Amino acid sequence: MSLLGADLRAFIAAARKEVRQQRRYPTLFLGQIFWPVLLPASWVLMGRAYSGNDPQALAAFADRAGSSNIAVFVFVGYAMYNWLSVLLWGAGTALRQEQLRGTLEAVFVTPATRLVPLFGPGVGMLLPMAVIFASNFLALRFFFGIFPPIGAVIQAAVIVVLGIPALYAIGALFAASVLRFGEVAPVVQLIRGMFVLACGITFPVAMLPLWAQVWAKILPPTYIVDDIRRILLRGDTIADVAGDVAIVLSLAVVTGILAVAVFRYLEMSARRTGMLGQF
Amino acid sequence: MTAAPAVETKDLVKVFERGRRTIWQRLRREHDKRERFRAVDGIDLVVEPGEIFGLLGPNGAGKTTTMKMLATLLIPTSGTIRVLGIDPLMRPREVRARLGAMLSGERSLYMKLTGRENLEYFAALYHVPPGETKARIEKVLAAAKLADRADDYVERYSTGMRQRLALARALLPDPPLVVLDEPTVGLDPQASRDLRDRVRELKAQGRTVLLTTHYMEEADQLCDRVAIIDHGRIVALDTPAALKRTIRAEEVVHLEIGLDGDESAVIDRLGRSATVARSERSNGTLTVTAHCASARDFVPAAFDAARSTGTTIHHVEVVPVTLEDVFLALTGRALRE
């Protein structure tokens, strides 16, 4: 049996374990339907309060955000927020728990590649992500009566798929980095807060001070959110955003390499100091 | 005039329901299919003032449920209770004010507070007068041998220290009655001994102590009287010495017998010179516990019995009678099964 085949199976096993664990907590699943609808819906209503249906106010928003369609703008931003949340929570806590339970050590003594515990849990996040995107889409349709053209939806889905490696790499880098911290939760809050403020999740990036806009430019979610909004709201095509996609994919490679490097470094130092269980 | 009993229960019953009855089932008035479980099944107890009274029984026998009903945390299904002459159902707060209870031990402390801060907090909740609080806390800390560690966070305490702090807290209201649920569970032998010494001090101070345990040595050494409890019922109640006398044996002999065929013949033969309290077979070994008047007489008879039935005795152990044997004789089971 090829080593690649065995590694692939190890990845699938790690993903299946995550899915199983999620199924044991029904409210977690309920939350994955509830929150992705409630949170953005409240922001859409906030947007309505701020716009006051005033043509000038809406024009000002369109000028900064690229469109005056508040609902789609907010829902796309929140889809990314939820994606990041699931990813940071899932990947961060999964690896940390493996470490605490000692199962990380157990994986290290198998011949499977070291990358299984680093990237494996992320595969399990794909299902909740699909549920979240679906409930976002349905909420837009049924609560706000918005029907984006099917061609645009398919193209937006392609952008999401192309964004997966980058998000994946962010999750892995985060997971490897938090191994050194005792508590994962506050770090998740902090990092997620940074993304919320920097990537144009609930407000246009144009509202940020210039120095913060520079930071936003090195974060893949900024591009992914913007591209999806352009496709859904302004009728752009994938060809129009190809440059952004190239940047996102390159950032994915850089972040992925960084994640592996951090993880390798921690593993090496653990093997030297003999503290594999707790780094 | 004799003082009222410290604790008195009559036909005390507690039934728990297992499983859930959903709102949907309630709305449709479906038949309640929950399993009913009698945790306490008609307990009559009288604990006299000033004694150390033990409830001895295996896990799940109903000891903790009984304690919680006395301590006002649980409402009985039926029966009556008087704690220091007060009905805990009608006047729960009066009972709580006079009762020092240590139920779930170390789990019941605030880990991010110091020992002293924990006691200050509970002193206020026990309504200790402000003027007395400081002296009272110093007193219980000293008695618990925690005075030098009083200003450390409880999370840095050992299990034994936490248990002593929990007991110190129970003594804050200066209660005439102290109830302790499994006070030495999880403690190392030294910490257990310390805690038992503390319990004896409580008695010396004139307090009544009611404790539960599944350690027979603890009940034997510590208690003036013991109620043996099994499946929610009291199966025997007396002083430890009197309980041990009930099995009409001076000594207990444990035998390990190697045999291939049926064990009934050898058990039958052994039964002629002792009471076979328990026998258990695993693979080719039969383990027998026999109660006898004299091991000097029984052991040679046991070897004769083995020879005549074609079996071999591999191991003999003679021990004095303990409460464990009383429990075995009454229920046919060991305490820790």
Place this chain on the structure above:
Amino acid sequence: MGEIRAAFAIARKEIRAFSRYRIAVASTVFTPLYQFIIPAFLFGAAFAVNGRAAGLAATVGTDDLPGFIFFGGLIGGLIGMAFWGVAFSIRMEMDTGTLEATWLTPTHHETVVIGRALGSLFWFAISQVALFAFGIWVLGLRLRLEMLLALPAVLCAILAMVGIAYLLAGIVLLIREANFFVDTANFLFGMLSGTAFPVTLLPGVLQPIAFALPTTYAIDILRVQALGARPLFDPALEYVALVGLTLVSYPIGRWVFGRAEETMRRRGMLAQY
């Protein structure tokens, strides 16, 4: 007297114990900032025409965007206090085992709710002072003297949330998925009270619920008196509704809490582990 001392002891314990979790203390300020205040401010500012929140003025009658956000957040923080600071933390004590020891003392069980509310109010006040300071320095929040006129409404809202905290504590002690309930119900309560947007924007079916919550009136009075916003109803009528609902919240809350306590004593749920 003993009960009052006990309530303050509980509050003091709450303040002490929480202060020892430094990250949690910091997040009482940081989380509302990044989750709500800053994004809401920048979102609202994206609708500004020539630096003026004209859209907001059209909706609520004031163009004071930071004021609108911060006063909504103030009542939102109060709601969070009842849900997390009182109800959920009592549930946490039940799960860790300390509630049983508290229940063994002669202190009235209701005093536990009051004491916790006092302790949480302390942290609520600290975090609001820090948030308002941030608002004044960074987001251009302006405080004016006439804002003090809204103080009775805030005090009334505090009292109402303590009444509601009884009710919540009763529910949270009995249900299995307490965390999920508190998280979602807290959010919905805030939204339905109008913390982030006026309740008139809610779908029609939800508006009757909004008008049954005392906090809806507290927020409205606050925005009317502190910011000069357009009121939902006659402010005098809103005061009557606020006081009335506050008074009603106590008997209902205490009844639910008492029932929950009795159910726990009947079923033996106090220490499940």
